[in-house]
Amino acid sequence: MKTRVMMLRLLMVFALAVVTVGAVGVRGSGMALAQDNMSCAGEPIGGDAAAASPEAGASPTAGMDMGMGSPMAGMEMGTPAAGGGGDLNIAFLPKDVVNPYFGTAAQGGQGAAAELGGQFQQVGPQTSNAAEQVTYIQTLTQQQVGAIAVSANDPNALAQSLKDAMAQGIKVVSFDSDVAPDARQIFVNQANAEQIGRIEVQIMGRLLNCQGEIAILSAASTMTNQNTWISFMEDELSKPGYENMTLVETAYGDDDPQISYDKTVELLTAYPDLKGIISPTTVGITAAAQALEAEGRGGDVQLTGLGTPNQMRAYVKSGTVKEFALWNPADLGYLAYYAATRLITGEITGAEGETFEAGRLGSYTVGANGEVLLGPPFIFNAENIDQFDF
Amino acid sequence: MNARTRLASLARWETLLVLLLIGTLIWGTARSPYFWQGSNFSVATSTFMERAIMALPMTLVIISGEIDLSVASILGLSSAILGVSWEAGFPLWFCIVLALLTGAAAGLVNGLLVTKVGLPSLVVTLGTLALYRGLAYVVLNQQAISDYPPAFTRFGYGNVNGTQIPWSMLLFLALLAVFAVILHRSWVGRQIYAAGLNQEAARFAAVQVARIKIWLYVASGTMAAVAGIVFTARISSSRADNAVGFELDVIAAVLLGGVSIFGGRGTLLGVLLSLAVVATLRNALAITNVGPEIQGIAVGGLLILSVLGPNIARSLSRGRSRPIAGTRGLRPEPEPGR
Numbered sequence: 001m002k003t004r005v006m007m008l009r010l011l012m013v014f015a016l017a018v019v020t021v022g023a024v025g026v027r028g029s030g031m032a033l034a035q036d037n038m039s040c041a042g043e044p045i046g047g048d049a050a051a052a053s054p055e056a057g058a059s060p061t062a063g064m065d066m067g068m069g070s071p072m073a074g075m076e077m078g079t080p081a082a083g084g085g086g087d088l089n090i091a092f093l094p095k096d097v098v099n100p101y102f103g104t105a106a107q108g109g110q111g112a113a114a115e116l117g118g119q120f121q122q123v124g125p126q127t128s129n130a131a132e133q134v135t136y137i138q139t140l141t142q143q144q145v146g147a148i149a150v151s152a153n154d155p156n157a158l159a160q161s162l163k164d165a166m167a168q169g170i171k172v173v174s175f176d177s178d179v180a181p182d183a184r185q186i187f188v189n190q191a192n193a194e195q196i197g198r199i200e201v202q203i204m205g206r207l208l209n210c211q212g213e214i215a216i217l218s219a220a221s222t223m224t225n226q227n228t229w230i231s232f233m234e235d236e237l238s239k240p241g242y243e244n245m246t247l248v249e250t251a252y253g254d255d256d257p258q259i260s261y262d263k264t265v266e267l268l269t270a271y272p273d274l275k276g277i278i279s280p281t282t283v284g285i286t287a288a289a290q291a292l293e294a295e296g297r298g299g300d301v302q303l304t305g306l307g308t309p310n311q312m313r314a315y316v317k318s319g320t321v322k323e324f325a326l327w328n329p330a331d332l333g334y335l336a337y338y339a340a341t342r343l344i345t346g347e348i349t350g351a352e353g354e355t356f357e358a359g360r361l362g363s364y365t366v367g368a369n370g371e372v373l374l375g376p377p378f379i380f381n382a383e384n385i386d387q388f389d390f
Numbered sequence: 391m392n393a394r395t396r397l398a399s400l401a402r403w404e405t406l407l408v409l410l411l412i413g414t415l416i417w418g419t420a421r422s423p424y425f426w427q428g429s430n431f432s433v434a435t436s437t438f439m440e441r442a443i444m445a446l447p448m449t450l451v452i453i454s455g456e457i458d459l460s461v462a463s464i465l466g467l468s469s470a471i472l473g474v475s476w477e478a479g480f481p482l483w484f485c486i487v488l489a490l491l492t493g494a495a496a497g498l499v500n501g502l503l504v505t506k507v508g509l510p511s512l513v514v515t516l517g518t519l520a521l522y523r524g525l526a527y528v529v530l531n532q533q534a535i536s537d538y539p540p541a542f543t544r545f546g547y548g549n550v551n552g553t554q555i556p557w558s559m560l561l562f563l564a565l566l567a568v569f570a571v572i573l574h575r576s577w578v579g580r581q582i583y584a585a586g587l588n589q590e591a592a593r594f595a596a597v598q599v600a601r602i603k604i605w606l607y608v609a610s611g612t613m614a615a616v617a618g619i620v621f622t623a624r625i626s627s628s629r630a631d632n633a634v635g636f637e638l639d640v641i642a643a644v645l646l647g648g649v650s651i652f653g654g655r656g657t658l659l660g661v662l663l664s665l666a667v668v669a670t671l672r673n674a675l676a677i678t679n680v681g682p683e684i685q686g687i688a689v690g691g692l693l694i695l696s697v698l699g700p701n702i703a704r705s706l707s708r709g710r711s712r713p714i715a716g717t718r719g720l721r722p723e724p725e726p727g728r
Contacts (some may be wrong), residue, residue, distance in 0.1 A: 097682075126682050130534075131625050131632060138433045139676045142424050156536030157627035160547050 040202075040210035040241035088118025089146040090340045092333070093136050095153050095177065097124040100310065100390040101329050102151065105176065108333030109149065115359055116341055121145075130154035137161040140170070147171035147340035149333075152179040159183035171343035175336040176329070185343055185350030186370050188336045190327040191377045193225070197232025199377050200278050200305055203323050204245070207302040211244040212275030215267045217288050217305075219255040219281040229280045248274070253284050260287035268295055279305035285324060289315040309380055309388035316385050325377040329390055332374055335361055339372055403648040403699075407663040411670060418674030425677050428554040434673035436547070436556035436624065440465065440617035440633060442665050443562050444640045445647075446569040447610040449661045452644055453573070454606055455586040455653030459515040460500060461614040462636035463522035468493045468615035470526040473535035473628025482542060490615045496522055497611020501604035519637065527630040535628040546623025558620045565613070570658045578602070586653030642689055643668050646696035668692070 092109050094102035106122045113120035123140070125132035130153040138161055140148055148170060152158050155178060162172050162183040172179075175188040204214055216233065218226045230250060237247055248271050253260025260283055267274060268291075277292075279285040285305040289312070292298045298320035307324045315321040338358035339348075348354040350370040357363050364372050380388070418425035444461045451458050472489040476482065496518070503514045545557045573579040584592040585599045593599050622628050647664035649656025668689060675685045 121679065123676075123679065123681075127634075129631060129634065130627065130629060131621070134625050135437045135676070138437065139673075142427070142430050142433050142677060143422075144424065154534050154536075154625075154627055154629060156534065157625040157629065160543060160626055164547075 040205040040239075040245070087146050088113070088116055088341050088344060090118060090120060090337055090344075091140050091143075091145045091148050092120070092122040092124075092336075093133060093140070093148055093150040094122065094124045095128045095133075095151050096126060097122060098126055101308070102176075104388070104390040105151075105329040105333030105336075108328075108330035108335075109337040110333075111330070112334045112337035112341075112359060116338075118337070118341060120337070128153045130157035133158055134161045137165060141165040141168055144168070145170060146344045147173060149173045149175055149336040149340050150179065150184070151176035153177075155179045171340055173336050173340045173343065175332055181369050184370070186339045186348075186366065186372055188332060188339055188372050188374060190332060190374050192373060193228045194232050195376050196280070196306070196325070197229035198236045199325050199379070200229070200280060201233045201236040201242075203304045203325065203379065204276050204278055204302065205242065207304065207322055208245060208276050210241060213246055213248045213271055213273050214276040214278060215248055215271065215274060216250040217260060217263060217267070217277055217279040217281075217284045218250060218252050219284060221252045223255075226280050233278065233280075253279075253281075253287060255281055255283045257283055257287045260284045261291045264288040264291035265295060268292075268297060268301065274301055276302040276304070279303070281305070282307050282311060285321070286311045286315075289320050292320050293318065307380075308390060309385050310390060312380065313385055316380070316382050323379050323381045325379050327374055328378045328388075331361060331378075334359065335364070335372065335374055339364075404657075404660050404663055406699075407647070407660065407667055411663065411667050414667060414670045414674055418670065418677065421674070421678040425674060430673065430677065432549050432554040432556055434669050435559050436549075438665070438669040438672075439556060439558035439562050440621045440624075441636055441639045441643065442669075443558075443565060443617040443620065444610075444614055444636065445643050445661055445665060446565055446658070447606065447613045448640050448644050449647070449649055449656060449658055450569065450573055450582055451606050451610055452641075452649050452651065453586045453653060453656050454582045454603055455589060456504060456511040456603060456606070457515060457641070458497075458500060458511070458607065458610045459637050459641075460496070460518040460522055461610060461617075461640060462633045463519045463526070464493050464496045464611050464614035465618040465621060465633045465636065466526040466630060467496060467522045467529070468618035469622045469628045469632045470529040470630060472619060472622055474529055476538065476628075477535050482539065486619055489619055490612055493611040493613075493615025493618065494608050495611070497607040497609065497614070498604070500611065501607030504607065505600040505603050523630070523634070526632075530628065530630045532630070536626055538623065538626050543623050543626040546620050546626070558624070561616070561620065565616070566658065566662065573658055582606070583654055586650075586655075588654070639668065639689070642693040642696075646692055648696070651697060664696075 090109070090113070092102075092106055094105065096102065102122075102124075106120075109122070110120050112118075123136050125136070133150070133153055134157060137148065137150070137158060141161070141164060148162070148165060150158065150162070150172065152174060159180040159182070162179060166172055166183070166185070172184040173186045173188060174184045176190065178184075178187045178189075181187070208214070216230060218230060221227075234247065236242070237245065249267065251263040251267055253263045260279075260281075264277065264287065267277065277288050279288050285303065285307040288303055288305075289298075292301055292303060293315070298315075298318060303315075303321050304324050306326055307321070308326060312321055312324055316324075335358050338361075339356070342348045342356040343350065348356050348366060350366060352366055352368050352370075354366045355363055356366075361375070366372055415426075424430060444465070448458060448461065468489040471492045472485050475485040475488050480488075500511075500515055500518055503509050503518075504511045549556055550560065573582065581592065581597045581599075581602055584595065584597050585602060589599055618632070621633055625632075643665050644656075644661055645651055646668065647656065647661030649661060671688060671692075672685055675688060
């Protein structure tokens with residue numbers, strides 16, 4: 001029974017991981033339309049994050065060269081315990097402080113703090129737990145920090161305590177995983193669903209020279225995020241230039257490593273001419289990479305999708321996966337810190353249409369519902385993967 | 391055991407807790423300007439009330455010589471039942487009654503397995519810890535239910551108008567009074583001590599040990615459900631992972647309060663003091679930005695000390711043997727020490 005609970009907890013953690021990866025809502029803002037002409041029509045792929053980002057100057061990895069991946073509970077920068085809402089005293093409250101993903105986001109936040117001369121601290125539970133986050137929010141409110149940047153384990157469970165914090169003049173920014181819109185001023189969103197969907201097809205088009213049979217290995221057939229991305233993938237595929245690249249099947253691995261593995265093998269058997277697999281789920285892409293290598297088809301069948309550098313590193317090195325997409329959590333933390341400071345200084349309030357500068361990332365505009373969009377997904381490949389640890 | 395030396399040793403233990411509490415308060419005040427404030431009293435207590443409520447029946451259960459590891463899972467299950475019944479459109483009072491009945495039933499199952507089937511309570515409640523939590527996941531089916539009415543969530547989150555006293559604290563104080571009367575002022579309480587001190591002797595003295603223990607488990611389950619309702623209101627969410635791991639804090643607080651893990655000894659006053667110590671310590675560590683690992687180490691260390699302390703004191707004072715019965719039903723009895 002102990003194992004059963006462990007499995008259920010694992011499932012839960014796993015579901016949270018999927019939510020993290022998929023926390024991008026169902027909003028297609030049309031921003032990515034400009035990239036249409038950069039796909040299989042023969043022009044450079046639009047998804048190149050550095051090239052497409054607003055003011056592309058700096059490398060997306062700037063500020064990420066500090067010891068990475070270590071748990072950062074209670075980590076602090078600057079002088080502690082300086083109160084007063086006017087200071088740039090910003091606390092990050094991630095879903096948990098153990099996940100290297102949030103460690104990377106925290107480094108982004110620290111980098112921003114160093115640039116602005118502000119204070120940075122990160123607190124949070126050791127396991128993803130909404131109730132513990134509530135306790136941390138209450139403590140931070142008591143400490144009168146200037147702003148809280150939170151990645152929520154539950155959008156509603158945290159709402160009351162965050163509203164309480166805002167009532168006391170504390171600014172609230174959510175990043176990575178949103179809270180109820182009336183419980184924060186700004187939500188820093190990773191990338192939108194349309195960009196995520198299209199870029200995966202664009203990468204595959206580049207890898208296959210726009211020719212050959214491809215399949216999609218998704219999570220469960222009921223998952224909203226994946227289904228939204230897939231609808232944008234299909235739309236991208238319907239564009240001129242993709243005539244010779246055909247989607248033969250969308251398989252569902254239920255975000256279970258074993259099922260995803262088996263489905264990959266089934267795809268290889270059912271479609272001997274299969275040239276590529278797109279897996280818009282971190283579990284699926286890892287299992288598919290394993291299956292391709294075990295079947296001796298690595299490099300012969302191209303694989304891309306959404307993955308994390310740590311999970312994909314071995315497959316990128318072995319050549320099974322040449323490119324995959326995700327956003328850069330360091331940029332996410334960097335932007336969240338900047339947005340929080342702009343709220344503290346009163347430069348922005350979270351209203352639609354306001355603009356602010358965010359250091360090396362350039363200028364941003366607050367969208368509907370206080371959303372700020374980080375930018376196009378980031379493409380990881382053999383050249384840049386070793387700069388990331390999450 | 392000589393009643394007078396026992397009283398004396400308990401008094402010493404409770405004095406120690408008071409000193410510990412004062413020490414923590416001074417340390418917290420010295421370390422953070424935000425500690426000694428009325429609003430922080432509200433923060434420190436409101437997040438601890440569920441554990442405090444569950445510690446009341448746990449005190450009685452442990453004094454009776456048993457243990458209940460499943461309380462946090464019962465909390466999660468009753469919170470889940472509250473959520474799905476509310477979502478199904480039932481009136482809130484009905485959902486609350488349903489949640490309480492769920493807790494009582496879960497406790498009854500524990501009690502029957504321990505007394506009628508005769509299994510060790512440590513094993514039974516370890517099993518139901520996993521079982522009830524699993525049921526909570528099944529009932530909620532990976533979703534969270536959050537659309538509770540503001541009046542309900544205010545009860546869990548808010549303070550009594552114009553004060554820094556959380557509503558849930560009033561509930562706890564009322565329950566504390568009830569449990570104090572039962573344990574320290576009624577024949578039921580005397581029978582609980584008797585059952586914990588020496589189960590066989592109690593049985594010969596016409597104490598209905600099994601019946602009392604069943605009722606204690608029902609009380610434990612019901613109070614876990616009460617805590618579940620408070621918890622659900624506080625974070626305005628029914629989630630399957632609500633209060634995961636709380637059983638450790640609850641048992642730690644009871645043992646630190648001077649209740650003997652071997653049964654038969656302990657007072658609610660001691661438990662009340664230790665609840666104050668643990669809540670204050672956790673709050674002081676959090677507000678001075680000490681990480682969760684260190685908080686865990688501090689509370690765990692206190693727990694070990696609380697079990698070691700009285701034993702060492704006893705062996706120093708006079709090599710008395712431990713009471714015979716009630717080692718969570720695990721037999722044979724560990725060799726009486728020293």
